[in-house]
Amino acid sequence: MEKKSLWEFGTRQVVYGAIGAALYGAFSLLTNLVPLPAAGNITFRPAVAILIFFGVAYGPWVGLLAGFIGNTLGDSLAGWGFYWNWSLGNGIMGMIPGLAMLMIQDYKDKMDIAKAIGWGVAGIAVGILFSSLTEMFVGGIDLNTALVGYFTPAFIGNLVVTVILLPILMIAFAAVNARRGR
Amino acid sequence: MLVSWKYRPRNTIIQRLDPRSRLIFLACVILGITIPNIWDIRLIFPLFLITVGLYLLARIEWKDVRRTWLFIFILIFFIVGLNGLLSGRGGPTSVMQDTSAPLFSIPLFIPGTTWGFVLKITIVRVFFAMTQIMRMLSMAILAIPIPYTMDPNIYGITFRRMGVSDKVSFTMDLAFRFLPTLARDLSITIDAQRARGYEMDSLKGGIVARLRRLAPLIVPVTMQSTVTGEEVIDAMDLRAFGTAPRTWIRALSFAPRDYIFMGLGLAIFITFLVFKFVFGVGEFWVPPEALAWANG
Structure with a gap:
């Protein structure tokens, strides 16, 4: 079987x-x-679970590209337009869970799911913090608004989505892989 | 509800422009507004008029964009505009710290209790909501025509010729091609699940139950796309994708009109930088007369 590489960037x-x-x-x-x-112009996005899942399943490059291009x-x-800092923050949010790709052996194993959630939460924290803090320069908000008005609600919203939907996606993926024999 | 789009060739000056010049212009406008952090309606309004003019030049039929505009109007006027008007959120700190006299107040209390607050609408917030709407529309109006007026077959070559690597360019190209397909799959899945009695909009249950209710939509579409992905990878590997520098069928070349268009974008960017950093103009602005009138 072909050995997976974390930073490979090929057809897959x-x-x-x-x-x-x-x-x-x-x-x-x-x-x-x-x-x-309680947030500024931030929306609730269950799709974040898909982004984290793609990072975990296919690695950091996939997470980064899916987050950056998908958000754009x-x-x-x-009609929101293009906000480079939020797109990059979303990219980071997908890339960090991708670092756990090689640690995940069995997509329906509880420990592996817990690891994926842990890395996913780390990705959300770093990605949203990046976007919220850069909003101080892009949107002219102060630190308090960045942390309380942007980071906290966005982080909590994405955290809840990830904890609930990521395990469902991982278990479904394990079933699909088993059926495909991959 | 999903908004999908339809590209159609139209004999317009916008479609005759090189796609790179359109993206560079878009980048100049967005960076011109965001890097110097422009919130002054005196600068944003002329830009808004330019973007509206360019949108009209694209001559997109109303029937094609009707749903998109409905979506954008709800978002920008009812969510962003009202959010700005009522709370001042999403803008510079000066709006949040507004101390001007209210134009009118709306008491919002739970009946029979003293719990609640008085909502104050001030002239500062009215101007902020107008500025915010115009600021967002200026960026959105430039982005909206792109999927309708830019051939999906040239996204890859456009990014490649802007210096992005072959593989990343092809990722962008594929993403634009996949989006309508996956949006259609999602729409079909929603209909199929509704036919089985699925209620997406049901308000029953807490946040956990409502999120779990999304699984019948998210799981089939995501899993089907992972299966499709393997087939696409096999097809691309069979054609030796990535083994040598890629060639692209379409060739792009700049015409004089492209240089003029990019020059206009660059001029907007530089003008905003100069106004902000040389003349100190660009912060959130309310006409002093309006402030004086509101403060009595």
């Missing part, structure tokens, strides 16, 4: 990066009208 990464981006964009469009309470697509088509 190109294709799944594109599919992850399109899925993230499509599902984000579906929920881009649901704002988070979803925002542009919904």
Whole structure:
């Protein structure tokens, strides 16, 4: 069996990066009208679970591309325009869980699911913190607004989504892989 | 509800532009607004008029964009605009720290209790909501026509010729191609699940139950796309993708109109930088007369 490499960037990464981006964009469009309470212009995005899943399943490059391109697509088509700092933050949010790709052996094993959630939460924390703090320069907000108005609600919203939906996606993926014999 | 789009060739000046010049112009406008952090309506309004003019030049049929505009109007006017008007959120700190006299107040208390607050609408927030709407629309209006007026077959070559690597360019190209397909799959899945009695909009249960209710949509579409991905990878590997520098069928070349268009974008970017960092103009601005009138 071919050995997986964390930082390989070949056909698999190109294709799944594109599919992850399109899925993230499509599902984000579906929920881009649901704002988070207490936040600035931040929406509730169950699609974040898909982004984390693509990172965990296919590695950091796929997570980065899916997050960056997917957020750009979803925002542009919904009329938000293009915010480079939020797109990059979403990319980071997908890339960090990708670092756990080689640690995940069995997608239905509880420990492996817990590891994926842990890395996913780390990715959300770093990605959203990056976007929230850069919003101080892009949007002119102060540190308090960045942390309380942007980071906290977005982090909690994405955390809840990841904890609930990521295990469901991983277990379904294990079943699909078993059926495909891969 | 998903918004999908349809590219159609139109004989317009916008479609005759090189796609790179359109993306560079878009980048100049977005960076011009965001890097110097422009919130002054005196600068944003002329830009807004330019973007509206460019949108009209694209001559996109109303029937094609009707749903997109409905979506954008709800988002920008009812969510972003009202959010700005009522709370001042999403903007510079000066709006949040507004101490101007209220134009009118709305008491919002739970009946029979003293729990609640008085919502104050001030002239600062009215101007902020207008500025915020115009600021967002200026960026959105430039982005909206792209999927309708840019041939999906040239996304890859466009990014490649802008210096992005072959593989990343192809990822972007594929993502744009996959999006309508996956959006259609999602739409079909929603219909199929509804036919089985699935209620996506049901308000029953807490946040956990409502999120779990998304699984019948997210899981089939995501898993099907992972299977499709393997087939695409096999097809690309059979064609030796990535083993040598890629060639692209379409060739792009700049015409004089592209240089003019990019020059306009660059001029907007530089003008905003100069206004902000040389003249100190660009912060959130309310006409002093309006402030004086509101403060009596």
